[in-house]
Amino acid sequence: MKKVLTIAGSDSGGGAGIQADLKTFSAFGVYGMSVITAVTSQNTLGVSGFRAMPAEFVGQQMSDVLSDIGADATKTGMLANADIICEVAEKIREFKHENLVVDPVMVATSGDRLMEPEAEKALKDKLLPLALVVTPNIAEAEVLSGIRIANREDVEKAAQIIYGWGPKGVIIKGGHLSGEAIDYYYDGKEIYEYRSPRVDTKNTHGTGCTFSAALAACLALGMPLKKAIPIAKDYLYLALLNADSLGAGHGPTNHLAGYFDHSTKAIRPAKGLPAAKTENNSRKLTGRKLYVITGQEFAKGRPVTEVVSQALAGGAGIIQLREKKWTTRQLVEVGRELQRLARENNALFIVNDRIDVALAVDADGVHLGQDDMPVRMARRVIGPDMILGISAETVEEALTAEKEGADYIGFGPVFHTDTKPDAGTARGLELLAQVKKAVSIPVYGIGGIKLDNAAEVLSAGADGVAVITAVVGADDITLAAQKFIHIMEGGR
Ligand SMILES: Cc1ncc(COP(=O)(O)OP(=O)(O)O)c(N)n1
Ligand SMILES: Cc1nc(C(=O)O)sc1CCOP(=O)(O)O
Numbered sequence: 001m002k003k004v005l006t007i008a009g010s011d012s013g014g015g016a017g018i019q020a021d022l023k024t025f026s027a028f029g030v031y032g033m034s035v036i037t038a039v040t041s042q043n044t045l046g047v048s049g050f051r052a053m054p055a056e057f058v059g060q061q062m063s064d065v066l067s068d069i070g071a072d073a074t075k076t077g078m079l080a081n082a083d084i085i086c087e088v089a090e091k092i093r094e095f096k097h098e099n100l101v102v103d104p105v106m107v108a109t110s111g112d113r114l115m116e117p118e119a120e121k122a123l124k125d126k127l128l129p130l131a132l133v134v135t136p137n138i139a140e141a142e143v144l145s146g147i148r149i150a151n152r153e154d155v156e157k158a159a160q161i162i163y164g165w166g167p168k169g170v171i172i173k174g175g176h177l178s179g180e181a182i183d184y185y186y187d188g189k190e191i192y193e194y195r196s197p198r199v200d201t202k203n204t205h206g207t208g209c210t211f212s213a214a215l216a217a218c219l220a221l222g223m224p225l226k227k228a229i230p231i232a233k234d235y236l237y238l239a240l241l242n243a244d245s246l247g248a249g250h251g252p253t254n255h256l257a258g259y260f261d262h263s264t265k266a267i268r269p270a271k272g273l274p275a276a277k278t279e280n281n282s283r284k285l286t287g288r289k290l291y292v293i294t295g296q297e298f299a300k301g302r303p304v305t306e307v308v309s310q311a312l313a314g315g316a317g318i319i320q321l322r323e324k325k326w327t328t329r330q331l332v333e334v335g336r337e338l339q340r341l342a343r344e345n346n347a348l349f350i351v352n353d354r355i356d357v358a359l360a361v362d363a364d365g366v367h368l369g370q371d372d373m374p375v376r377m378a379r380r381v382i383g384p385d386m387i388l389g390i391s392a393e394t395v396e397e398a399l400t401a402e403k404e405g406a407d408y409i410g411f412g413p414v415f416h417t418d419t420k421p422d423a424g425t426a427r428g429l430e431l432l433a434q435v436k437k438a439v440s441i442p443v444y445g446i447g448g449i450k451l452d453n454a455a456e457v458l459s460a461g462a463d464g465v466a467v468i469t470a471v472v473g474a475d476d477i478t479l480a481a482q483k484f485i486h487i488m489e490g491g492r
């Protein structure tokens with residue numbers, strides 16, 4: 001398991017601090033450890049008081065966990081005073097810890113101070129230079145930068161000033177500004193925006209802790225910051241959306257919203273967690289130029305398993321099970337067999353339309369169209385590691401699919417096809433080229449692709465071709481697949 005350490009204060013109310021961090025770590029499937037800097041006495045209405053730990057005892061906790069268990073990422077939250085900050089910074093340096101998320105906790109949602117004002121200098125001088133990223137909200141960014149923030153321009157200025165204190169990145173969380181919840185990430189060169197719809201709730205206690213803990217968990221899981229930020233943001237969005245009103249004030253968010261559905265009282269499977277694709281998914285497709293899709297009615301009476309075996313023998317890199325008229329039982333039975341055949345041949349196996357079948361047979365991926373489950377929702381259901389292919393016939397559809405979590409685009413119909421009666425008119429090679437330019441995930445051309453036009457499809461930019469009849473309907477399936485590959489590798 002990846003291991004994540006939080007160095008923060010205990011929240012007796014359970015919604016922020018150490019408690020929020022550990023719940024978040026659990027939701028991301030990482031092993032959570034805690035170094036407690038202070039014990040606060042608080043509930044949803046406010047903080048009635050806190051007792052800080054002696055600084056050297058904070059250091060002792062850090063030494064004990066880091067020398068034995070170690071951590072793939074660490075986050076800091078409430079550090080209470082300058083002595084603790086200096087001690088934490090020293091230990092971070094001693095253990096050469098790089099994946100450090102600093103959440104500069106100064107004031108609670110309730111308005112209560114959680115850090116002595118004199119400690120700000122220690123935070124800037126000692127800890128920020130060690131941070132991979134610092135995650136102030138607007139109020140904290142104002143304190144750290146010394147400027148008032150009212151708009152995006154001010155955010156940029158503040159981010160640059162804070163960057164000057166030494167962190168490798170700055171995320172200013174715009175949740176406290178009005179309108180959409182926009183977070184701004186500054187990497188020293190550019191400002192990136194991450195948007196999510198605003199959740200209308202008073203249950204915002206612990207949002208900063210939760211976001212930074214999610215970020216640390218993602219870093220521990222090996223994601224780069226640019227990838228981790230939208231995932232942490234998505235996780236927080238779901239936690240806010242599913243927050244129950246506990247207590248009379250600002251209630252906590254629902255850290256385990258991805259696991260437990262309060263409306264049905266059902267434990268959700270882990271695959272229901274908010275998830276974003278891994279970078280790796282698209283890379284799994286690299287070099288796989290021939291994508292063969294089944295279609296029993298075009299197979300001249302040969303069983304689908306035989307067709308697929310022959311296509312694999314000819315070098316098909318991806319197989320899709322697409323049988324519109326089959327029962328679920330047929331799909332899972334044959335699906336299981338096709339998955340086995342694909343693995344044996346080092347190919348990928350994708351199921352068309354049916355997420356449930358794809359999950360049931362442990363397929364490598366699922367392919368969905370524009371009328372199927374929305375991409376984000378599908379991604380949540382299948383988890384981060386399964387390949388998600390999405391059909392698109394315009395640049396806009398392709399861009400949206402990519403943004404929402406698709407791993408590849410099936411663009412079509414490139415040419416006229418009778419195989420899919422509802423496919424619409426041919427979209428052409430020019431539009432294919434535009435789609436390819438617009439997205440950074442692989443694009444497969446589909447629809448009416450034959451041996452005599454496959455090379456043009458690749459020249460227009462496609463990463464490969466997806467075909468039904470040209471392979472499934474060929475007299476010699478293996479030979480047809482081999483010829484496609486030969487042509488696409490530059491042969492004639
Ligand atoms: C690789 C690939 N691209 C596109 C499609 C078409 O999917 P969809 O638009 O959902 O239509 P149906 O195939 O379900 O009729 C595909 N299957 N594969
Ligand atoms: C399944 C499918 N999807 C299409 C799309 O445009 O999205 S065209 C298509 C049929 C592809 O079959 P053939 O290779 O026989 O033309």
Ligand SMILES: [Mg+2]
Pocket residue numbers: 352353367368369372
């Ligand atoms: Mg479909």
